[in-house]
Amino acid sequence: MKTLAILGGTGKEGAGLALRWARHGYRIIIGSRSAERAQSRAAEMRAEVPGGQLRGLGNVEAATAADIVVLSVPYSAHKATLQTVREACAGKILVDLTVPLQPPQVRKVNLPAGAAAALEAQALLGDSVTVVAAFQNVSAVKLRQLDKAVDCDVLVCADDADAKARVIELAAAAGMRGIDAGALQNAIAAESLTPLLLHINRAYRVQGAGIRITGLDS
Numbered sequence: 001m002k003t004l005a006i007l008g009g010t011g012k013e014g015a016g017l018a019l020r021w022a023r024h025g026y027r028i029i030i031g032s033r034s035a036e037r038a039q040s041r042a043a044e045m046r047a048e049v050p051g052g053q054l055r056g057l058g059n060v061e062a063a064t065a066a067d068i069v070v071l072s073v074p075y076s077a078h079k080a081t082l083q084t085v086r087e088a089c090a091g092k093i094l095v096d097l098t099v100p101l102q103p104p105q106v107r108k109v110n111l112p113a114g115a116a117a118a119l120e121a122q123a124l125l126g127d128s129v130t131v132v133a134a135f136q137n138v139s140a141v142k143l144r145q146l147d148k149a150v151d152c153d154v155l156v157c158a159d160d161a162d163a164k165a166r167v168i169e170l171a172a173a174a175g176m177r178g179i180d181a182g183a184l185q186n187a188i189a190a191e192s193l194t195p196l197l198l199h200i201n202r203a204y205r206v207q208g209a210g211i212r213i214t215g216l217d218s
Contacts, residue, residue, distance in 0.1 A: 004170075005066030007031040007059050007073060007081060010041040013097060014072030016143025017135065019045055020174040022052035023146065029055055031062030033081075038062070048146075063088035068095065068166070071121070072135075075100045078117055082124050090128040093163050095170070096121045096187075097135045099194040107199040109192045118157065118187035132158040132167045133187035136194050138176065139208030150174070152210025155181035155190040179213050 004021055008014045009030035022028045022045065030045070032038035038056030045054045056062075063069045063085040069092055073081050078098050098117035102110040114120035118133035125131065134156045142150045154171040156178050158164045168178030181190060193211060200209040 001025045001027060002067040003027040003029060003065060004068050004070055005029040005031050005057075005062035006070045007062060007085065008071065008077075009056075010037055011072060012140035013135070013138070013143065014070070015041070015045065016140050017070065017072070017174055018054065019049055019052075019146055020143060021170070022049045022054050024173040026173065027053040029057055029062040029065055031057060031059040033059060035061070059085055060088050063092075066092070068093045068170075070095045070097065072097045074098075075102075075112070075117060079120070079124065082121055086125055086129075089125060093130045093132055093166060094121065094125065095132045095134055095167055099136050099191050101195065107195050107202065109195050111188070111192070116185075116187040116191050118184055118191070122184060130158065130160045130163045131184060132156060132160075132163050133184060133190055134167050134171065134178070136187075136191050137197060137211050139197075139210060142208040142210070143174070148175070150176045150210070151212075152176055152208075153213050154178045155186075155193075155211070157181045157184050157186045157190055159184045179216075 006014045030038045030042045035058040042054045042056035096118045100112040122131040171178030197209045
């Protein structure tokens with residue numbers, strides 16, 4: 001199994017994916033600006049997934065040791081985190097979960113200067129890193145229900161077909177259906193769906209509204 005580094009793995013979304021992937025047999029490294037915090041959080045997760053291979057490191061060390069890097073941080077920390085791990089990500093896939101929300105108006109679409117967080121990540125990291133946008137529309141509440149499949153499809157956007165296929169496999173390992181959603185440019189649309197879902201959660205008093213792509217066989 002591959003080693004996945006989840007930068008921001010101490011947060012709700014990153015932690016939910018980490019637990020699901022650990023249950024599936026992946027080696028997981030929880031990354032954080034604080035190595036001590038990452039180690040503490042990884043220890044808590046090991047208690048939830050007996051036999052799971054989870055450990056904690058600082059962000060740079062986590063990215064260096066991983067086969068695939070997953071970025072799950074608030075947009076406010078997006079650029080700074082990427083700058084820190086740029087060299088460590090060279091030659092690897094970086095899966096970007098980031099949504100450019102603009103608090104307090106998190107239920108309204110915000111297009112950043114680079115049009116999408118994933119596009120900004122690719123521009124900052126350069127051609128040596130393959131950025132894949134995915135998992136932006138998945139509820140952390142649903143991810144934490146470890147014994148249930150997540151009733152949500154995952155839109156996977158990238159300019160590299162092989163990288164997309166690998167992330168679609170990660171979606172399946174976490175209990176979801178990954179959908180090839182085209183080029184990385186399409187992350188503009190995928191990221192913009194999250195504020196809509198947050199509005200739907202509030203308007204209909206639900207937790208974890210997601211998306212489903214109809215018309216597919218499976």
